[in-house]
Amino acid sequence: MRRYAVVFLAVMSLNAAVYQTLSLEEEAVIVHKGTERPFSGKFNHFKGKGIFTCKRCGAHLYRSEDKFDSHCGWPSFDDEIEGAIKRVKDADGFRTEIVCATCGAHLGHVFKGERLTTKNVRHCVNSIAMDFIPSKSKP
Numbered sequence: 744m745r746r747y748a749v750v751f752l753a754v755m756s757l758n759a760a761v762y763q764t765l766s767l768e769e770e771a772v773i774v775h776k777g778t779e780r781p782f783s784g785k786f787n788h789f790k791g792k793g794i795f796t797c798k799r800c801g802a803h804l805y806r807s808e809d810k811f812d813s814h815c816g817w818p819s820f821d822d823e824i825e826g827a828i829k830r831v832k833d834a835d836g837f838r839t840e841i842v843c844a845t846c847g848a849h850l851g852h853v854f855k856g857e858r859l860t861t862k863n864v865r866h867c868v869n870s871i872a873m874d875f876i877p878s879k880s881k882p
């Protein structure tokens with residue numbers, strides 16, 4: 744009995760070292776592929792300079808230079824950090840889901856051809872799926 748408890752604790756601490764513990768709201772989006780309410784996320788109108796990271800594993804996902812105002816209600820980016828984002832066919836059959844290439848966390852969806860920026864791409868990302876590291880130099 745005691746040995747089982749020790750092994751259990753060891754496994755739990757190993758997981759904690761790899762992934763951040765998620766709140767229920769974060770888990771609903773990141774694990775269960777939910778969508779936060781539009782205009783509700785903390786990064787929707789956020790203008791800070793730095794790097795947006797995966798809430799779960801900390802991988803660098805997007806640069807603030809690629810964030811733009813799409814007025815869609817979610818943080819929008821027209822480019823990604825190379826290799827950080829994996830595209831998969833959404834379960835709905837027509838949209839393209841985007842997930843963290845490192846840990847598979849659900850981030851949102853990517854849309855093409857809306858002509859909102861010259862790159863003509865919009866990564867529509869849930870604020871709750873990201874963290875932010877401010878750049879050290881003053882903007």
Ligand SMILES: [Zn+2]
Binds near residue numbers: 797800801802
């Ligand atoms: Zn991740």
